[in-house]
Amino acid sequence: MILLYLKIFWTFFKIGLFGFGGGYAMISMIQAEVVSNHGWMTNGEFTDIVAISQSTPGPIGINSATYVGYTSVVNAGYSSLWGTLGSLIATFAVVLPSLILMLAISRFFMKYKNHPAVEHTFMGLRPAVVGLLAAAALLLMNAENFSAPGENPWQFFISVGLFLFAFIGQMVYKMNPVLLLVLCGISGLLLF
Amino acid sequence: MWELFKTFFHIGLFTFGGGYAMIPLIESKVVDEKRWIDREMLLDLIAIAQSCPGIFAVNIGIFIGYKLRRTPGALVCALGTSLPSFIIILVIALFFRHFRENEFVDRFFRGLRPAVVALIAAPVFKMGKRANITFQSVWIPVVAALLIWQFGVSPVYVILIAGLSGYAYGQYIKN
Numbered sequence: 149m150i151l152l153y154l155k156i157f158w159t160f161f162k163i164g165l166f167g168f169g170g171g172y173a174m175i176s177m178i179q180a181e182v183v184s185n186h187g188w189m190t191n192g193e194f195t196d197i198v199a200i201s202q203s204t205p206g207p208i209g210i211n212s213a214t215y216v217g218y219t220s221v222v223n224a225g226y227s228s229l230w231g232t233l234g235s236l237i238a239t240f241a242v243v244l245p246s247l248i249l250m251l252a253i254s255r256f257f258m259k260y261k262n263h264p265a266v267e268h269t270f271m272g273l274r275p276a277v278v279g280l281l282a283a284a285a286l287l288l289m290n291a292e293n294f295s296a297p298g299e300n301p302w303q304f305f306i307s308v309g310l311f312l313f314a315f316i317g318q319m320v321y322k323m324n325p326v327l328l329l330v331l332c333g334i335s336g337l338l339l340f
Numbered sequence: 341m342w343e344l345f346k347t348f349f350h351i352g353l354f355t356f357g358g359g360y361a362m363i364p365l366i367e368s369k370v371v372d373e374k375r376w377i378d379r380e381m382l383l384d385l386i387a388i389a390q391s392c393p394g395i396f397a398v399n400i401g402i403f404i405g406y407k408l409r410r411t412p413g414a415l416v417c418a419l420g421t422s423l424p425s426f427i428i429i430l431v432i433a434l435f436f437r438h439f440r441e442n443e444f445v446d447r448f449f450r451g452l453r454p455a456v457v458a459l460i461a462a463p464v465f466k467m468g469k470r471a472n473i474t475f476q477s478v479w480i481p482v483v484a485a486l487l488i489w490q491f492g493v494s495p496v497y498v499i500l501i502a503g504l505s506g507y508a509y510g511q512y513i514k515n
Contacts, residue, residue, distance in 0.1 A: 166496045167393050172463050174395070176488065177495045184492060192453070196440070199452045200432055202459060206352050206425025209395040214429040219437075228434055235433065239426050246394030247418055250402040251411065253392060264510060272480075272506020274471035276498055278464060279484025285461035286489045293453040307454040314458035319465065329455050336451015337444060 152224055153237055155186065160213050160241035165249075167242075171208030173277050176284030178212055184287075188220035192292040203326050213242040306339050341409060341416055347374060348401045348420030366400060376408055397421050 159181045167174040175198060182188050189197075197219070201211035217238025222231040294311070295303040310332045317323040351365050363386065370376050377385070389399035398421050405417030439445050473481065484502065487493040 162496055164394050166499045167395070168499060171396070172460055173495075175460065180488065180495050185494065195453045195456050196436075196449055198460070199449065199456045200429070200436070202456065204425070204428050204432065205354055206428065207395045207397045207421070210352075210398070210422050210425040211429050214426050215433050218430065218433040222437065231433070232430060235426070235430055239422060243395065243398055243418055243422055246392070246398050247402060247414065249392060249394065250389075250399050251406060251414055253388065254403055254406045254414075265507060268510025268514075269503045269507045271510065272502040272504070273499065275473050275477050275480035276484045276502030278468045278471050278473065279481035280488065280495050280498065281460065281464045281467055282481060282485035283488035283495070285457055285464060286485065288457045288460065293457060303450065307450075310451060311454035311458045314455035315462055318459055318462040325459050328459070329452055332455035333448040333452045336449070337447045340447040340450050 149226070149230075152221065153234065156217055156220060156234055157237050157241045159186065160217070160238045161244060163213075164209075164242040165245035167209065168273055168277050172284065173280045174209045175212065176280045176287075178216060179284060179287060182216050182220065186220075188216070189223055190292065191288065191290060193219065193223075195288055195293050199329060203329050209242055210239060213238040303340055306335070310335060341413070343374070344405055344408065344413055345416045345420040348405075348417045349424060351401075352397065352421040353424035366397075370404060376404060 163174060163177045163181065167177055179191075179194055183191055183194050194216075197212055197215045198208075200215065201208045204211060214235045217235035218228075218231040221234035222228060291299060294307040297304050314328045314332055317328050318325065347369055351369060354365060367379070367382060371379055371382055385400055385403050389396050389403065392399055398418050401417035401421040402414045405413035405415070407413075409416070440449070468481065480502070484498050487498055488495055
């Protein structure tokens with residue numbers, strides 16, 4: 149029990165510490181740690197969490213830390229009270245590195261942000277963050293989220309259609325993400 | 341101090357869709373309304389918060405809080421930005437499990453899932469543009485994605501290696 153809390157704390161501390169590139173890049177880290185590494189929840193549950201984080205206000209990093217902290221404790225068989233403590237620990241842990249770093253950086257970064265060593269480090273970081281995002285999307289393109297042609301062809305093809313609709317809606321027409329989610333949810337309700 | 345908390349609580353409560361959506365709200369609240377910092381300062385702040393790890397909005401809050409009231413100010417702003425999400429998500433988490441099994445909710449979420457994946461895939465290209473990826477550097481995101489996706493490498497290592505290689509490249513090869 150305490151071990152689980154320690155693991156949650158350490159996991160989210162790491163995510164907060166290495167989470168460069170904003171919420172979506174952080175999602176790929178949370179997924180790698182929580183689903184692939186620790187097996188605290190399934191890929192499908194994780195996708196649900198991302199959906200909920202996207203359709204509620206607030207930073208996605210905080211939203212998903214809160215939700216994952218709760219769910220992983222409850223999935224391990226403990227009551228919702230312990231789950232609440234888990235979400236508190238995860239949220240605190242994900243903010244803590246920022247707090248420490250930003251306080252230090254508030255003093256020093258202004259002075260050194262144009263220093264070549266800092267610039268070069270970021271030159272390597274920025275393209276890698278893009279790869280991180282791509283990996284998150286690729287990892288979620290699985291049978292749990294889309295079904296499969298051999299398993300449930302109807303759901304599979306509708307899912308691919310919904311994916312394309314949401315992708316184009318977001319990329320080309322810059323539609324509101326919450327609206328896209330609601331539209332796809334309603335389609336699911338009607339078609340599945 | 342209370343004003344700081346209230347302002348960042350408000351910002352945390354009314355931003356949908358992640359960090360960047362927060363910028364206009366921060367601008368109107370902190371720059372135009374409260375006049376705590378000027379617009380130029382905000383731009384610098386955004387650049388710093390973007391290049392630091394952690395949650396963008398929280399980083400900005402910490403920075404502004406620190407500038408106005410030192411460490412206690414930073415703590416209050418971090419708390420203010422995180423608290424609304426924390427409360428809302430906790431309430432959802434407490435009840436969601438009970439009706440996730442419901443047939444209609446299940447169908448709704450089966451429709452949602454492909455859209456979520458699309459919403460994660462779309463910013464890949466936007467971020468690619470912002471990171472100034474060229475033909476010479478396009479292999480970096482591709483290799484990073486493959487390592488994580490196909491070989492199960494932790495993104496933490498990918499970030500560490502990318503930062504260190506960028507540093508080493510600049511220090512020893514380019515010069």
